[in-house]
Amino acid sequence: MKSPETPMPHPHRFSPARPCFIKDVPHWDLDTDVLVIGFGAAGACAAIEARQAGARVRVLEVASAGGGSASWSGGEVYVGGSGGTSVQRANGFEDSTEDLATYLMMAGGPGADSERVQAYARGAEAHFRWLQDQGVPFKGSYLPGKWIEPTSDDTLLWSGSEQAWPFRDKARPAPRGHTAQFKGWGGGKVLMEKLCARAAELGAEVHTDSRALTLVLDEAHAVVGVVARMDGTEKFIRAHKGVILCAGGFILNKDMLARFTPGALACNKEVSGGNDDGSGIRMGMAVGGAAIHMDQFFATVPFFPPASLVKGIFINGRGERxxxxxxxxxxxxxxxxxxxxGKAWLLVDNEIFGRPVIKPDVTVAAVGETWEEVEEELGLPPGSLVHTVKTFNEQAEAGRDPLFHKAADWLRPLTQAPFAAISYCSADLEAHAFTLGGLATRPGGEVLDGDGQPIPGLFAAGRCACGLPRWGEGYSSGLSLGDSTFFGRMAGRTAAG
Amino acid sequence: MKSPETPMPHPHRFSPARPCFIKDVPHWDLDTDVLVIGFGAAGACAAIEARQAGARVRVLEVASAGGGSASWSGGEVYVGGSGGTSVQRANGFEDSTEDLATYLMMAGGPGADSERVQAYARGAEAHFRWLQDQGVPFKGSYLPGKWIEPTSDDTLLWSGSEQAWPFRDKARPAPRGHTAQFKGWGGGKVLMEKLCARAAELGAEVHTDSRALTLVLDEAHAVVGVVARMDGTEKFIRAHKGVILCAGGFILNKDMLARFTPGALACNKEVSGGNDDGSGIRMGMAVGGAAIHMDQFFATVPFFPPASLVKGIFINGRGERxxxxxxxxxxxxxxxxxxxxGKAWLLVDNEIFGRPVIKPDVTVAAVGETWEEVEEELGLPPGSLVHTVKTFNEQAEAGRDPLFHKAADWLRPLTQAPFAAISYCSADLEAHAFTLGGLATRPGGEVLDGDGQPIPGLFAAGRCACGLPRWGEGYSSGLSLGDSTFFGRMAGRTAAG
Structure with a gap:
């Protein structure tokens, strides 16, 4: 039996959702200027810049090594503008800052942040050079076609909706996905190895296996440090210049999803390196930080490659595209x-059919020698699918899609029997997701309260913040890494400055 | 010139987005058990219950009189279940608790709160009797037909999507809108006069022209009072048992809309009594309260009455329903x-056309002797509108709508020339809106932090909280008043208990 002198450990003594007040800090165990929470894409870049600005930097990483979710990603960074990156130009693509900004505003949806978009559009090309300067390898080659992630080690690819309606009508298209050189899926590992190594080499002190528990607030409501669990005990860490939350999103926190992002519960594959538990966002909320666009999430259904499947047409339970x-x-x-x-099918004919590479075991819900047979097999209203296909075929034959404006390259009448319907109905759906909502910040990383005013000493970047990608329908591959690395750097500079 | 002894007044000394710490409270000016912020529907009901539970109650109301946005409403309360209210039963309608609960779960959308729904479904019929006991008059009569708000002084009407697909397939329909007796639009005034008078009569001390500035937090992170502006000065008010935020939503705060609810910016008519500035929600966020479903809003376009217009069909820029x-x-x-x-039109024929009563000056975008003419005049893809109308007419003739499941009562072929398209395109749109997002609470009103744990001493109800109505697509008239009065009462009891 424990003696009365030994207090029982309280598992919830510190929680991300409640700040620790400075009066409850018995002493400071560690001391730094800038304290970065999370050593993923945003955290590594914040650490690099803060060190280069002369600040002492410590990084707390909950895993046993840096990398975060970025290191499980394809390593694709969405950059362009300023006439084009070296890779865009070498491969014959021009890209203006204005076109990039216009695209990003559309991609941000109704809540797009023009200040953030402008900063990014102006700085993205230089940011790409900076990534190269940190040692991130980019082969420099162009991979034509339509991919979800390249399996080759090529650099440049079309990674968004640039050539698709309505984006192509407003912003001149350019390929902007720049992938770190790596054969196969997983360029993110290369990217993060370089960035983490660079931060360490510059003298950022990295504490792995270290979990930030909550923020410390002083009497003026400024963030002055954190409480962390390190080596099995609670440590109090003083941050003289600021704390930067780079602890990722919350796709792994089902309770937060249920409360904030119920739509994402329909997705069954989490895109995460394993620690997207929302603790960074909750720490920010606890001190009055506003969390915005928390309903939004990236989702995908990898219905291609092969790219020929893009020539198919999706229909719903009304038989309509x-x-x-x-x-x-x-x-x-x-x-x-x-x-x-939850009813959706991809209609294909014999010529374009192929099993999707990423999920070959799709359900083929109907096959027929005529579209009438497919319609009947799916149990659709009589004539509905048939009218849709007939209209589509006539217009595709003429190279037009007046209803949905699909680009001519992907228009081809579906006339080669047998015909089939691949099910993307909810029961058969495999959807991958991560969260896009997070703390409201200025482009410089300052976390904003409900009035839009910065909370002294607190910064955020990456999926802890609500960044460029903030609208599921507007996401493009490389936006999250582009945003995390670029605004991670800005947060590092602001905090150190 | 001011002497150095006279400090300059700082307009932002206290802001809703930052709490006041107890160390900064010089003295308490006023003292109470339960402090209610806002004397609208939720606040009045909270005050009544807290007084009846024996607590001392003060209410701060920023306007010069109680009533809030509820007093500008139609005074319709969404209640039923338990076999039916006296009014439902007297008019021949049964209504089970299960059907009410099922409907409310559907109406809450993907983020529906089953605990809250169950509490409401079980208690709604008794809540209606309670409203009558407070003196709110209900005539008891049934008004058949399809209305936005009754202009008669009748009580019971169909006020949601109960008889419409997909709701009618899951929950047995019943009319549940119960309107306070008043001739014309504005039963909310009657409702609020009774509830405010009742609270005062029970001894709640009401301070009008009094603005809550921010919450006061003690050293244990409990809410123990507020700072308010009253009679031109700052007052510190101690609340021994709790503060209940009932200060409304934020439809009037364009800055909050831009950050949290950008979709609502497309609406140009705010449904508000004048003080929905989000200050209550921001006060809660400042102490770590989680704000949920902040993207959601009620919106309406009063395209009928006359109800005959419901027999028209809406189409988009593809000519599709x-x-x-x-x-x-x-x-x-x-x-x-x-x-x-932003393209949408209501197609009507000569037999059902009539100018909408609420907005008679609609734009008639096209008129024709044939649907081909209307299609051409609207500039739609050739054949698109014509196919849609032809299909609809054939099926309506047979009393069926296999594509959208419109109920048979509203199905009639559009065959009486001339034909017309009434514009509901964004340029012509007049949309009314209020916000549905707010603080996360338990049914008892306890405000929850990012971890889902209650913040001691803090409660919320009405549109300050995220209540039963939390999904724009699922709203039904009377849900906000029903939720505000019911859960306002629960918060009053919890805080006092």
């Missing part, structure tokens, strides 16, 4: 997810 | 608002 299928696969996925009664 | 037009007008409005390029 609902999207230009050549839009970014994540945009298509959001439209699939919202169809009434 | 997108909703069963007999669904609740606010549900239809959300579908109108999301059509590509």
């Amino acid at each position: 609902f999207i230009n299928e050549d839009a970014y696969h994540g945009r298509v996925a959001h439209y699939v997810l919202r169809q009434p009664e | 997108f909703i069963n037009e007999d669904a609740y007008h606010g549900r239809v409005a959300h579908y109108v608002l999301r059509q590509p390029e």
